[in-house]
Amino acid sequence: MRLKKMFLPVLALCMAAQFLGACSDRSAVVSEKLHIGVTYYNQSDTFLNGLLESFREQLGELEEDGMEVTVTIRDAAGSQRTQNDQVKELIDAGCGLLCVNLVDRADPSEIIDLARDNDVPIIFFNREPVAEDLMQWERLYYVGAYAEQAGVMQGELAAEAILSDDSIDRNKDGKIQYVILEGEAGHQDAIIRTENAVDALRNSGVELEKLSYQIANWNRAQAQNRMEQMASQYHDEIELVLANNDDMALGAIDAYKNLEVAREEAPVIFGIDGTDVGLQAVLDLDMRGTVYNDKEGQAEAMVRLAVAIATGEGMQEIDFEKERCIYLSHWKITRDTVEDYIKDGGEAAEE
Numbered sequence: 001m002r003l004k005k006m007f008l009p010v011l012a013l014c015m016a017a018q019f020l021g022a023c024s025d026r027s028a029v030v031s032e033k034l035h036i037g038v039t040y041y042n043q044s045d046t047f048l049n050g051l052l053e054s055f056r057e058q059l060g061e062l063e064e065d066g067m068e069v070t071v072t073i074r075d076a077a078g079s080q081r082t083q084n085d086q087v088k089e090l091i092d093a094g095c096g097l098l099c100v101n102l103v104d105r106a107d108p109s110e111i112i113d114l115a116r117d118n119d120v121p122i123i124f125f126n127r128e129p130v131a132e133d134l135m136q137w138e139r140l141y142y143v144g145a146y147a148e149q150a151g152v153m154q155g156e157l158a159a160e161a162i163l164s165d166d167s168i169d170r171n172k173d174g175k176i177q178y179v180i181l182e183g184e185a186g187h188q189d190a191i192i193r194t195e196n197a198v199d200a201l202r203n204s205g206v207e208l209e210k211l212s213y214q215i216a217n218w219n220r221a222q223a224q225n226r227m228e229q230m231a232s233q234y235h236d237e238i239e240l241v242l243a244n245n246d247d248m249a250l251g252a253i254d255a256y257k258n259l260e261v262a263r264e265e266a267p268v269i270f271g272i273d274g275t276d277v278g279l280q281a282v283l284d285l286d287m288r289g290t291v292y293n294d295k296e297g298q299a300e301a302m303v304r305l306a307v308a309i310a311t312g313e314g315m316q317e318i319d320f321e322k323e324r325c326i327y328l329s330h331w332k333i334t335r336d337t338v339e340d341y342i343k344d345g346g347e348a349a350e351e
């Protein structure tokens with residue numbers, strides 16, 4: 001695991017130095033014991049459950065190396081008010097650091113005030129606060145992925161498929177009739193992914209005709225419902241479905257299966273994330289391709305940052321952008337490469 005190789009020597013060094021009385025930084029005193037409070041927007045989110053599983057696993061490895069780490073995870077169940085209460089509760093319970101996946105990325109003020117008043121740093125993740133909010137206090141950080149890159153890669157994957165397979169343009173009019181399944185309105189990964197996917201397709205020389213789009217809030221069941229509506233409106237006219245994440249791509253696949261449309265008659269469908277279920281759908285040829293959203297890398301960045309904050313060591317080795325943000329890259333996945341990811345749970349991407 002990358003973290004082990006690259007980071008633990010630094011931690012071990014600081015802890016050893018501490019015993020010798022060499023770490024004078026006040027925050028380093030808490031380095032052997034770390035209580036992390038996590039709250040995330042909704043426990044039904046497939047991608048975030050995977051990310052948090054990896055986060056726990058990687059924290060577990062720190063324990064093997066002698067650091068005592070406790071994690072408390074809370075589900076905000078889609079309510080910002082609930083999440084604000086959870087933050088208060090986690091601080092009262094003695095958490096020295098918070099990892100917050102905001103319900104409403106535009107509304108972090110109460111959480112930031114609570115954290116600042118109690119001097120508890122926050123690592124926001126996956127749902128990016130706007131820059132001005134992040135600048136409100138110097139102990140606020142963000143870990144996420146390049147939204148634009150995910151969209152470009154999805155568009156390129158779709159273009160590669162379309163340009164090499166005549167059968168996708170089913171009505172042979174030289175244009176690709178497409179629909180979009182979009183994540184939550186206002187989420188940085190929704191609009192940005194869509195715009196960049198469409199631009200990348202156009203830049204690759206694909207002529208497009210947009211038939212419709214629907215917001216399905218990242219959710220598989222909602223996407224199935226919206227896709228069934230669009231399929232009943234446009235019948236077999238839809239040739240391409242671009243979904244902002246794998247769960248919604250899977251919802252589109254569910255819709256066509258439910259409508260008993262054979263795969264050759266259904267549009268080609270693309271997702272983003274590379275969740276276990278998403279990868280399986282690529283393997284089964286139900287999804288034509290997806291873009292790997294590096295949940296292990298994001299979890300690792302959170303762990304690295306958490307330890308650096310707690311020990312006061314290792315911060316200078318972290319590649320920050322915009323002062324306090326860390327962004328991870330994506331990879332394209334097709335049927336030809338998917339098996340590497342399924343076998344190694346995404347770790348193949350790190351080689």
Ligand code: BGC
Nearest residue numbers: 045047126127189218245273
């Ligand atoms: C992921 C989605 C997830 C959303 C939650 C996105 O980055 O691709 O699958 O539902 O984050 O915030």
Ligand code: CA
Nearest residue numbers: 169173175177
């Ligand atoms: Ca066409």
